[in-house]
Amino acid sequence: MSPHVLIVDDDPVVRDLLSGFLRANGFEASVLHDGTHLGARLKRERPSVVVLDVMMPRTDGLRALAALRAQGDDIPVIFASARGAAGDRIAGLMLGADDYVTKPFDPEELLLRIHAVLRRRGSAHAGAAEARERYRFGAFELDFTARTLERDGKRVPFRNCEFVILKIFTEHPYRVLSRGLLHDLLHAEGFDFHERSLDVPVWRLRRVIEDDPAQPRYVQTVRGKGYVFVPQNGSTEDSAHGTNA
Numbered sequence: 651m652s653p654h655v656l657i658v659d660d661d662p663v664v665r666d667l668l669s670g671f672l673r674a675n676g677f678e679a680s681v682l683h684d685g686t687h688l689g690a691r692l693k694r695e696r697p698s699v700v701v702l703d704v705m706m707p708r709t710d711g712l713r714a715l716a717a718l719r720a721q722g723d724d725i726p727v728i729f730a731s732a733r734g735a736a737g738d739r740i741a742g743l744m745l746g747a748d749d750y751v752t753k754p755f756d757p758e759e760l761l762l763r764i765h766a767v768l769r770r771r772g773s774a775h776a777g778a779a780e781a782r783e784r785y786r787f788g789a790f791e792l793d794f795t796a797r798t799l800e801r802d803g804k805r806v807p808f809r810n811c812e813f814v815i816l817k818i819f820t821e822h823p824y825r826v827l828s829r830g831l832l833h834d835l836l837h838a839e840g841f842d843f844h845e846r847s848l849d850v851p852v853w854r855l856r857r858v859i860e861d862d863p864a865q866p867r868y869v870q871t872v873r874g875k876g877y878v879f880v881p882q883n884g885s886t887e888d889s890a891h892g893t894n895a
Contacts, residue, residue, distance in 0.1 A: 653677050654679070656701070678697075716745055726767050758825060762825070788868070788881070812851065812858055815855050820881070826877070831876070
């Protein structure tokens with residue numbers, strides 16, 4: 651079955667936009683106009699994750715989540731709010747939210763964060779093997795079960811951290827991953843890097859898969875935005891304006 655997202659937001663434009671986007675990306679989606687009846691709704695319908703607005707009339711998102719957690723309900727919740735100050739984010743996470751995105755946001759970013767929360771909540775630790783088909787790009791073949799990488803049929807020396815980063819990139823090809831988002835995805839896989847220290851593991855990965863790490867073909871830098879994985883020849887339109895540092 652497809653993962654199911656419940657969108658709780660008082661703005662009909664946001665509800666329609668997100669529900670349509672999620673359905674187009676393989677999710678089931680349903681909506682709720684405010685947080686007043688969230689608990690009752692969850693007794694009738696059990697989504698995989700709730701995307702919960704903070705500022706709503708009657709019962710806001712903070713109160714709605716506090717009520718859920720007080721009842722012992724541990725359903726995954728991602729806050730989506732125009733209140734993006736550090737104090738607001740901390741308050742939301744301390745109440746038991748799994749993540750917090752600030753409006754306006756790119757629906758693609760929300761999609762990646764939903765995937766990260768679902769992995770963190772419902773899948774095995776990064777150290778566990780995965781029963782998935784091998785992923786091929788260029789002369790390389792990534793084996794998720796054995797956690798190995800081959801080039802032209804020959805095993806390539808490969809560290810665990812490099813496997814996890816490459817795994818994330820292969821799950822999101824041609825999508826620019828910001829440093830913050832990549833940090834969150836790595837955290838969901840059981841790794842904890844500071845944003846600037848991502849340069850080191852990315853450089854190590856480039857030394858494994860790139861013919862010239864200084865002029866990368868697969869893992870490209872997009873100036874001011876992050877990194878993009880390009881499994882085929884060429885580059886994305888955005889990455890054409892990037893640097894390779």
